[in-house]
Amino acid sequence: MARFNFKLRANRHELDDVDVVRRLDPPVHAERLPRQWIAEDQVIREFSTEQGAPAFPRSPRLELFLLAVSHMVGSDTFYERADERADRFRDLVRTVAVTEVDWFARFVPWLRTGAMLRSASVVAALEGAAAQVEAGIPGSRAVVDSALQRADEPGEAVAYWLARHGRRLPKPVKRGVADAVRRLYTERSLLKYDTDAAAVRFGDVVELTHPVAVAPWQGDLFRHAVDRRHGRDRPTPESLAMVRARAELTALPVRRRQEVTDPVVLGRAGMTWEALAGWRQSTMDAAAWESAIPNMGYLALLRNLRNFDAAGIGDGAAAAVAARLSDPGEVARSRVLPMRFLSAYRAARDPRWAHPLETALRHALGNVPALDGRVLVLIDTSGSMSAGFSRDGTLRYWDAAAMFGLALAARAAAPTVVSFSVGSHEFPAEPGEPLLAALRRFRAGYFIDSGTETEQALRRHYDGHDRVVILTDEQAAFHGARDVARSVPARVPVYTWNLAGYRLGHTPVAGNRHTFGGLSDAAFAMIPLVEAGDTDRWPF
Template identity: 30%
Template sequence: MRFNFTFRKAQPNTVNHEGAPAFTLTPQLELYAAVATAALSDQFYEKADTRLARLRELVARNDPTFVAQLAVYAREQMYLRSVPLVLAVELARLHRGDNLVSRLVARIVQRPDEITELLACYAQVNQRTGVKTLNRLSKQLQKGLAVSFNRFDGYQLAKYDRAGAVRLRDALFLVHPTPRNEAQQALFNQLVAGTLPTPYTWETELSALGQATYATQEERTAAFQEKWETLIASGKLGYMALLRNLRNILEAGVSAEAVVEVCAALSDRAAVARSKQLPFRYLAAYREVKALQNGHVSAVLTALEDAISYSAANLRGFGPETRVVVACDVSSSMQTPISPRSKVLLYDVSLVLGMLLQSRCQHVTAGMFGDTWKRISMPRGPVLRNVDEFYRREGEVGYSTNGYLVVRDLRQRQEVVDKVMLFTDVQLWNSNADGGTLAQEWAEYRRTVAPQARLYLFDLAGHGTAPLDVRAEDGVALIAGWSDKVFGVLEALDNGGSALTEIEAIEF
């Protein structure tokens, strides 16, 4: 993965899901890419159970310490919840002889419902049916979960004590945490008895309103309007709750004063930083609001633009001396939801990350590729508006995956650039049957036009192959994930490191 500047040829050693020549990744890179893009839901080329089986197989092929470091990186830097638990469970099955697993579990379990999710995953992976079959729990998992239990207070335990394959009460009996003091023992007793006080949350307030009886629809609407205004003024809505309920808030007809407060909260720089939202969450909210017929829509859209800009405030872009190409894959396989309940597509993630990077660069060419490659000039700054403009024009290039055309265009123009960024699922192929490949075009471009150029493949799907040999190919790197944290890898690459440098530096 280190950049080398001697030209050499590497031959493909596999094919991708389209049957095109491709290169395998190292076990570390493949696991990293699979984890960073895992929603553990069905994707265009791969079903959820297939992805889970591949994750388990890759854990067995990697060093246990690296797997633990990757789990921490996924939880703390990429804000993923489920896949770090899968890694911990699989490590517990394979690794013995030290306290690596217990330390990992204690670090990645940050909410009470992750205790029960981890136990449900443990049951599935070890083919256990029913809570009673979990009584032979891994000792290291048990120790790590005990530490986690001691971290949570009564409010957190009550809030996340939900029905499911494993309840928190079941987990308490399985883990046997030693209470820190008498007060915590009392909490554990309440959890067992089912007498923890119902936590006060904005959800419980709205739920109570929804179950009430109203004489007229107008009375019901007025009740929700008043409740939303009260919640907004109280500051009890967390940032994610506010972001996900913008449509409900505006449809409730809240006052202009309340909308001003909403916009101020959304675009509060410190609140944005604390919220740790994935960039595409802002796009999902933007689209929900934009579809409304409401006089406050423009103000809220502006606040969302400010918010996503602040979310990437630390993103290190490039100055006017660095010539950058940002190319977004709009092929059919990218038109796949990131999870079954989400309206966000891999294509959306590609465009958001691409436009975020474009907003931080001063000398940039942006465009999209499918059957063809098309350059599209966009103003710097309005990330979400630019994404919508790309989305509106997607049909102009078709739906194949001819990524090689991006580099061929540069070569034919004899245009010298420093960095080429491809946001894609990396399942590139040639629908034109002219024999061109990205590997061939890149080698020729570097040989005849820009020997110093670097190619970055931003892998948004993690299927385990690449169209070039990222282990040895000149000036090529693979970066994976849906978070703006992917751009933090660029600095490591420029300093002679790899996409794995930040992961391998994690200590715990």
């Protein structure tokens, strides 16, 4: 099978990998599998984890869901190379897009706007469109449109299609991209994203897809984008006031540019902090950052805390940043994944950011349910969980597992938290401890880093709990148990959070055994739904 690498660049603002939930999917019945996979006792023996334990296949729909919500495009996991995951992802998309048309039409827009997974949703939309066009199935136009939610994505989608499928864009793809262009192309987005570094420029997209402008100003913008692309020296239309304001600033001599510090002037010219740094042609000092901060988005503030400290911004500017970071409305609108706050906390140097980040993380985890009864939370800290979770390598799968395991425990009436690998250790709770402080304590002494002895940890620590939650990559070691949850009574729910999206699971999906994918507060909100009997529900 031919290998390929995804060409889409990661969104620097998003952890392009994980979010949200799954629902119960019908188990794969033994009678539907080839006879050689079935032993006399009807246990499927052909499948095993990477550590040799029996494993259980999933339906293509559930396998695609779990892979998508844990899929960092272009990144290796412990047991699977990036190109292998890319092939598996693409093949699953092409299968499910044709066999589960209605489900797929709901899945892709949720993947982009619910799970906030940019590259995975764009690739899914385009590969699904290719399969549906080939099969003569309508509906690809709306799916493609739904996956494109940022103004650089129409160009990235076209670049991906040209690289994978050739020059010809089928009508559903062309029209879906054109629909997105009409929503997304503005003066501000042109100035931010239409750069020489882009493989496919705004003007290229306009010429290939022929979008119909929503208003006269947008028609002027389309023509201006084409002129920019071809280097035509034509006057900027009067309707494009922001583009003209940027041109005026660009015309200033370099020696005068550092004098422009009015945020209103910079805002009218659509000057992002990235553009400001290049335009000034000098180091971003405190004055430069303070002029940029009022026009910066939430995510930009979050990822520049270290830069603010290095430049030495004033107390007033820092207080304004802290107020925005901890504002519940700002957190909700930004839709930042909770893991981003942990990443920012570790990157920040000044302790003044600890409280606003703790507050922001608490808001971001607002949907974590308050669980009654006794809850056993098992956090996998085996060697395979040390694989990179974030692109820069600062966060690993076990960081994600620990953060969400501790967040769930903090909301539970009577939790037992256990770190497990080869051996296991109970993590003692400290009432009222902030989540980030608990994470520091867990990281300092509870990462084991060896094999994955899930079944042994369950046998050792299950003691009449009302429910069990396991955060793991499901790569259990084999020590004789066919099902890692066999020691837990069938009446007790066992929830597995699959962090890596591998193909096979460590327990059958049936009865009170549930597999979830993705990491957000919305994921944990599924627990009460399942226990209320709503077991036939996806998050879209």
